Amino acid sequence: MADRLSMVVFSGTVDKLFPVAIMASGAVAMEQEVNIFLTFWGLDAFRKGEPQTNMRISKDFEDKGQAIMALMQQKQVPSWYQTLKTAKELGNGNVKIHACAMTMDLMGMTKDDLDPIVDDVVGVGEFVEEAQKGKVTLFI
Amino acid sequence: MAVELQETKVDRTIDARGSYCPGPLMELIRAIREARVGEVVEVLSSDTGSRRDIPKWCEKARHQFLGIVDEPGFARLVVRKAR
Numbered sequence: 001m002a003d004r005l006s007m008v009v010f011s012g013t014v015d016k017l018f019p020v021a022i023m024a025s026g027a028v029a030m031e032q033e034v035n036i037f038l039t040f041w042g043l044d045a046f047r048k049g050e051p052q053t054n055m056r057i058s059k060d061f062e063d064k065g066q067a068i069m070a071l072m073q074q075k076q077v078p079s080w081y082q083t084l085k086t087a088k089e090l091g092n093g094n095v096k097i098h099a100c101a102m103t104m105d106l107m108g109m110t111k112d113d114l115d116p117i118v119d120d121v122v123g124v125g126e127f128v129e130e131a132q133k134g135k136v137t138l139f140i
Numbered sequence: 141m142a143v144e145l146q147e148t149k150v151d152r153t154i155d156a157r158g159s160y161c162p163g164p165l166m167e168l169i170r171a172i173r174e175a176r177v178g179e180v181v182e183v184l185s186s187d188t189g190s191r192r193d194i195p196k197w198c199e200k201a202r203h204q205f206l207g208i209v210d211e212p213g214f215a216r217l218v219v220r221k222a223r
Binding site for chain 2: 031086090
C-alpha cells in the first residue's frame with residue numbers, strides 16, 4: 001500500500017457522499033491507502049444517526065433527487081454509508097476517516113457525537129501533511 | 141479459450157448479478173481473500189464496469205485473470221488466486 005487517495009469531504013448531501021464511498025472503494029481495490037478529511041457539512045453527515053437518515057440532495061439537482069433516490073432503492077443499491085463501511089473493512093486499516101477539529105469545536109461536537117466509522121479528530125495541518133504523501137487529493 | 145474456460149473447475153461462485161460498480165469487484169476481493177492459493181473463483185456480474193475493473197484488479201493484486209464467459213444478461217469473470 002504505497003499510493004494514497006485523499007479526499008476533503010465538505011459536502012453532506014447523499015449525491016456527493018456516494019462518490020466519496022465509491023472512490024474510496026476503488027482505491028482500496030487498487031491497493032491504495034485512503035485518507036478522508038470530514039469538514040463542515042461533510043462532518044455533519046457523520047453525526048451519530050445521520051448516515052442512516054440523511055436524504056439530502058444537492059440544491060442544483062433537487063428536481064431529480066426524489067427520482068434518483070427511488071431508482072436506487074428499487075435497484076437495491078447499497079447506501080453510500082454501507083459502501084464506505086465495506087471499503088473500510090476490506091482496506092484492513094488502510095482507510096482512515098478523520099474529523100476536522102475546527103468544525104468539531106465550532107459545532108460543539110465531541111468524538112462521541114460521531115458515527116464510529118470516524119477514526120479520529122485531526123487538525124488541517126496534519127491532514128494536509130498526510131495528503132502530501134499521495135498524488136491525488138479530491139475536494140468533494 | 142471460452143470452451144477451455146467453461147471446462148475449468150470453479151471452486152467458488154459469487155452471484156453479484158444486480159449489484160452495481162464497485163459491488164462485484166468488492167465481493168470478488170473478499171472471496172479471493174477467503175480462498176486458498178490455486179483456487180478458482182468466478183463472479184457472475186451484470187455490471188459493465190466489472191469487465192474492465194476485474195482484469196485490472198487482477199493485474200494489480202497479482203492474481204490470474206482466466207477470462208470472461210458471456211451469458212445472456214450477465215458475464216462470468218473467472219479468476220485464480222495466485223498468491
